[in-house]
Amino acid sequence: MHYESNPQLDATTVPQHPPVIDVNKEPARRKAFTFLRCQKWFIPGSEGKQFVTTVAVVSALVCVVLVEGFIFAAAPRGRFVDRFLRAPEPTPQLIAVPTPRPPTVAEKQAGKKKLAGIPTKDSKKTSVSKIEYDWESFVRFAEAIQAVGEHVTRVAVDPTYGPAEQPKYQPIFDASELAVIEEQRVASSAGNGAGGRQTPVRVTAASSNPYASKKPIGSLPPKSSRLQRLRVRIAQTLATYQRRPMNTSHHSPWEIMHGFVGFGIPTKIRVGGPRGELVNAIGWTNSGGRCRGQVMLTLRDGRPHALYGVGLQGHSAQYLAILAQCRVSAKSPLLLGGKNFTVADLIEDEKLNCRSGTELTFALIGLAHYLPTDAVWRSSDGEMWSLERLMEEELRQPIRTAPCGGTHRLFSLAYGCQRRLKATGQLDGVYRRANTYVREYQSLTLRRLQNRDGSFSTEWFKYPDNRDDDIDRKVQTTGHILEWLVASLDQEKLYENRIIAAAEFVATALAREPGRNWKDGPLGHALHSLSIYQERVWGVVLPGNVVAFTGPMKAAATVEVARSDEEIRQATLPNDDKTRL
Numbered sequence: 001m002h003y004e005s006n007p008q009l010d011a012t013t014v015p016q017h018p019p020v021i022d023v024n025k026e027p028a029r030r031k032a033f034t035f036l037r038c039q040k041w042f043i044p045g046s047e048g049k050q051f052v053t054t055v056a057v058v059s060a061l062v063c064v065v066l067v068e069g070f071i072f073a074a075a076p077r078g079r080f081v082d083r084f085l086r087a088p089e090p091t092p093q094l095i096a097v098p099t100p101r102p103p104t105v106a107e108k109q110a111g112k113k114k115l116a117g118i119p120t121k122d123s124k125k126t127s128v129s130k131i132e133y134d135w136e137s138f139v140r141f142a143e144a145i146q147a148v149g150e151h152v153t154r155v156a157v158d159p160t161y162g163p164a165e166q167p168k169y170q171p172i173f174d175a176s177e178l179a180v181i182e183e184q185r186v187a188s189s190a191g192n193g194a195g196g197r198q199t200p201v202r203v204t205a206a207s208s209n210p211y212a213s214k215k216p217i218g219s220l221p222p223k224s225s226r227l228q229r230l231r232v233r234i235a236q237t238l239a240t241y242q243r244r245p246m247n248t249s250h251h252s253p254w255e256i257m258h259g260f261v262g263f264g265i266p267t268k269i270r271v272g273g274p275r276g277e278l279v280n281a282i283g284w285t286n287s288g289g290r291c292r293g294q295v296m297l298t299l300r301d302g303r304p305h306a307l308y309g310v311g312l313q314g315h316s317a318q319y320l321a322i323l324a325q326c327r328v329s330a331k332s333p334l335l336l337g338g339k340n341f342t343v344a345d346l347i348e349d350e351k352l353n354c355r356s357g358t359e360l361t362f363a364l365i366g367l368a369h370y371l372p373t374d375a376v377w378r379s380s381d382g383e384m385w386s387l388e389r390l391m392e393e394e395l396r397q398p399i400r401t402a403p404c405g406g407t408h409r410l411f412s413l414a415y416g417c418q419r420r421l422k423a424t425g426q427l428d429g430v431y432r433r434a435n436t437y438v439r440e441y442q443s444l445t446l447r448r449l450q451n452r453d454g455s456f457s458t459e460w461f462k463y464p465d466n467r468d469d470d471i472d473r474k475v476q477t478t479g480h481i482l483e484w485l486v487a488s489l490d491q492e493k494l495y496e497n498r499i500i501a502a503a504e505f506v507a508t509a510l511a512r513e514p515g516r517n518w519k520d521g522p523l524g525h526a527l528h529s530l531s532i533y534q535e536r537v538w539g540v541v542l543p544g545n546v547v548a549f550t551g552p553m554k555a556a557a558t559v560e561v562a563r564s565d566e567e568i569r570q571a572t573l574p575n576d577d578k579t580r581l
Contacts, residue, residue, distance in 0.1 A: 300349070
């Protein structure tokens with residue numbers, strides 16, 4: 001019989017009671033366990049190698065994130081990680097801005113005395129002269145409208161239709177405008193045939209541009225390669241964007257309006273879509289043409305009225321102000337509801353809409369352009385108005401909270417001063433105070449609000465700022481500010497480095513990305529700034545346009561009076577002196 005021997009009992013085989021945990025020694029036990037665990041991971045082997053690899057990969061990723069930042073999560077004002085690595089920026093403080101001088105007692109008394117003599121509703125109004133439209137121009141306008149309508153109807157059902165390279169219908173001018181254009185062409189092509197020496201004309205090529213300014217435009221620009229390069233760049237940029245017409249299918253009246261503020265009377269649009277026929281943009285909107293299903297002008301109380309709202313006017317009298325900046329004649333035709341009107345009828349409507357305490361910026365631009373500076377009238381609520389009162393109302397309003405940073409308000413004040421100076425040869429009363437106010441803002445802008453790249457602050461007139469990664473914002477603010485500056489600065493200021501740098505920035509930014517989907521409003525004002533600069537510095541006007549901004553502006557204390565108030569009131573030609581400033 002076989003018996004198995006019992007195993008010998010020793011310390012390793014005897015069952016042990018569960019250990020008693022000493023709470024005081026537990027932290028030390030945990031540290032020892034952690035050390036042994038880590039030692040196991042770092043011992044050469046598959047587990048150790050896996051751990052080392054994981055740590056290395058994670059460390060590399062962390063380093064890349066810290067160095068490069070999350071590009072895909074970059075915020076407009078800086079990189080995502082920078083928010084955690086740098087101290088928070090203090091809130092910028094608003095810079096001190098000029099304040100307008102209050103009117104003197106004498107000015108107040110003079111203003112009251114002038115308005116006291118305003119005619120009643122039943123008496124004769126001192127306004128733009130009621131101009132009877134001549135029959136020849138009316139027939140020509142009606143025939144052109146009929147031809148355009150028939151052509152659009154015909155090609156709409158033609159499956160083989162293809163758009164022509166050149167516009168089929170040219171801008172519609174009245175007889176007097178055609179006479180002036182023809183006179184300019186004859187004068188420019190006369191040469192030296194008569195034997196006399198002809199005064200050189202500053203144009204782009206050998207006096208071949210019939211639309212170039214024939215008026216003195218102040219001191220000549222300095223000869224420099226930088227200005228010459230800028231001249232070429234501006235011309236190329238304007239030509240590029242002029243070849244990109246809007247169309248009535250995709251663009252609203254508001255967008256079309258901002259399209260022709262940059263190029264003026266010659267602006268073309270396509271009817272029905274991107275491949276439609278080219279027609280004159282101003283003629284289309286002034287004849288009740290629809291743009292994206294909307295019309296800019298309608299009839300109210302039997303007279304033309306510009307509509308306000310989404311896709312239409314964004315501000316009261318904005319359409320009239322843009323017509324004024326394009327130098328559209330007061331007797332240019334309007335065809336609404338089968339009836340014939342002129343721009344003068346639209347002027348009368350905007351005079352009735354003036355209200356104290358409201359935004360009158362664009363009313364001031366439009367009415368200062370079309371009315372003599374001593375004009376007085378009554379609004380529809382019975383209030384008495386004059387251009388001086390419009391100036392006073394706008395001078396009391398703030399700049400920073402106004403549309404587009406206040407640039408349009410500054411433009412309107414400067415333009416009112418220019419019109420007064422042209423009419424009377426001096427600035428007095430509210431015009432003198434407004435002139436000082438605008439000049440102080442000019443100085444502030446050039447001293448404190450320009451960035452190193454030539455652009456202006458992306459926070460308008462609040463404080464210096466430069467959003468390097470937001471080109472749309474930079475073009476918006478710089479285009480608006482430059483538009484106001486180049487239209488109001490003295491001639492000599494246009495040749496200074498700061499203005500040249502700003503013009504270079506706008507022209508280069510637009511030329512660099514011609515296919516970019518720029519916002520139509522900022523784009524229109526940026527192009528307008530380049531058009532004004534090109535005209536004032538080199539005397540070059542876009543073909544078919546009307547000379548607008550030549551002359552010394554406010555450079556001299558007294559200037560030759562181009563047109564008196566009485567001459568404006570009795571004018572029979574849309575541009576009788578060829579300079580409608």
